[in-house]
Amino acid sequence: xxxxxxxxxxxxxxxxxxxxxxxxxxxxxxxxxxxxxxxxxxxxxxxxxxxxxxxxxxxxxxxxxxxxxxxxxxxxxxxxxxxxxxxxxxxxxxxxxxxxxxxxxxxxxxxxxxxxxxxxxxxxxxxxxxxxxxxxxxxxxxxxxxxxxxxxxxxxxxxxxxxxxxxxxxxxxxxxxxxxxxxxxxxxxxxxxxxxxxxxxxxxxxxxxxxxxxxxxxxxxxxxxxxxxxxxxxxxxxxxxxxxxxxxxxxxxxxxxxxxxxxxxxxxxxxxxxxxxxxxxxxxxxx
Ligand code: MBD
Ligand code: FE
Numbered sequence: 001x002x003x004x005x006x007x008x009x010x011x012x013x014x015x016x017x018x019x020x021x022x023x024x025x026x027x028x029x030x031x032x033x034x035x036x037x038x039x040x041x042x043x044x045x046x047x048x049x050x051x052x053x054x055x056x057x058x059x060x061x062x063x064x065x066x067x068x069x070x071x072x073x074x075x076x077x078x079x080x081x082x083x084x085x086x087x088x089x090x091x092x093x094x095x096x097x098x099x100x101x102x103x104x105x106x107x108x109x110x111x112x113x114x115x116x117x118x119x120x121x122x123x124x125x126x127x128x129x130x131x132x133x134x135x136x137x138x139x140x141x142x143x144x145x146x147x148x149x150x151x152x153x154x155x156x157x158x159x160x161x162x163x164x165x166x167x168x169x170x171x172x173x174x175x176x177x178x179x180x181x182x183x184x185x186x187x188x189x190x191x192x193x194x195x196x197x198x199x200x201x202x203x204x205x206x207x208x209x210x211x212x213x214x215x216x217x218x219x220x221x222x223x224x225x226x227x228x229x230x231x232x233x234x235x236x237x238x239x240x241x242x243x244x245x246x247x248x249x250x251x252x253x254x255x256x257x258x259x260x261x262x263x264x265x266x267x268x269x270x271x272x273x274x275x276x277x278x279x280x281x282x283x284x285x286x287x
Contacts, residue, residue: 012206
């Protein structure tokens with residue numbers, strides 16, 4: 001008997017610890033120095049908000065101990081990236097990008113992997129021969145705020161498969177499945193072929209799942225494509241695109257849906273599946 005694992009054997013603690021490891025290696029905290037006045041201000045205000053909640057609701061020792069046990073579990077399951085990206089990142093993204101004139105973006109989430117295969121346009125994302133899901137032709141143009149096409153812009157895309165699993169975070173999937181970097185042509189145009197992802201549940205068998213169950217919430221995100229769009233001299237755009245009619249557009253657990261990010265795919269006349277056009281407008285790099 002063989003014991004090869006499939007994506008359905010994914011474990012919260014495994015994907016959580018992989019996301020934690022990837023974050024450590026990302027270099028995001030390497031050159032980081034937060035001034036102590038700022039640390040003191042923010043830590044004091046967060047603690048003050050906790051004190052207010054405790055007093056207002058007369059939080060008991062049992063509840064305090066439940067919290068302590070849960071926080072320990074978040075670390076053990078490697079789920080700090082998942083927890084922070086699901087419940088906090090959306091407001092960081094909001095204040096970080098409020099002066100943008102170009103496209104709205106949204107949160108990155110925990111499952112980005114840099115360095116995906118570079119693909120010429122029109123591209124086919126790496127996928128299995130029998131990859132499930134409705135085929136999707138996704139095309140558009142990358143431009144500057146003044147309308148100038150951005151030749152050679154990079155459209156990095158990553159998304160879950162039709163079962164809601166991401167390559168490199170669930171066993172049995174090819175390394176770069178449904179991940180790629182499409183290079184736009186001289187007019188900033190790009191086209192890529194993929195499959196529509198399914199609505200996605202965050203892992204329910206780890207600490208984040210315990211919170212969701214204990215609170216009686218749900219674990220769903222609407223189906224989404226993740227993107228990072230970049231061109232030299234321009235601000236990186238991190239975004240997600242969603243699908244019209246998805247039942248979780250209005251109750252995304254990660255609060256990351258914006259109306260400008262909802263796609264309206266149409267059935268293709270010339271081939272099976274759907275097609276959709278969506279253009280990206282990038283702000284100039286900050287001076
Ligand atoms: C995801 O796929 C995701 O995009 C976010 C934000 C959180 C958890 C899983
Ligand atoms: Fe995602």
